[in-house]
Amino acid sequence: MATITLNDLIENRLSEIAEDAWENHRVINITGDNGRVLPLGTASVWERWRCEADHGFGPCHEPLLTLDQAATLVGQPVDFSLVAPAMGAIEMTVLDQEFGFQLTELYHLSDVTQEYRKAQG
Structure with a gap:
């Protein structure tokens, strides 16, 4: 009998x-070293x-950021939210290092x- 860990x-x-x-x-998970560093500010x-969804112009290929990642890049506290993202948010469950599995939203990098x-004004 196999042991499940x-x-x-x-x-x-x-x-x-x-x-x-x-x-x-049509969202793919980027594993290992296959991702990119996404700088802003x-x-x-x-x-x-x-994102690999077709928004009317073929596959998107745009990076998606969790709400915490977006807050980091925008320089806001983690409880901020994007008011009206052009591409809309995608609700996802992600694994957080501190809190385990958490529901969050993914946002396109352009938003x-x-x-x-x-x-920045």
Whole structure:
């Protein structure tokens, strides 16, 4: 009889989340060193998700940022939100290092960049 470890359960849950994100939103999970560094202002974050949905012009290929990543890049506290993102937010469950599995929203980098420009005046 095989023993199931906590790591196995977490890995299975992450696989389910990635499959759901692809099937429902055409969002792919970027694993390992396949992501990009996404700088904005004086901060940067690592790409973990990418949009492959067709918004009318073919596959998007734009990085998607969690709300915490967006807050970091815009220089706002983590409880901020993008008011009216042009591309809309995608609700996702992600694995947070401190809090475990958490519901968050993913935003296109272009929406976060626009929010940053507004904050700069």
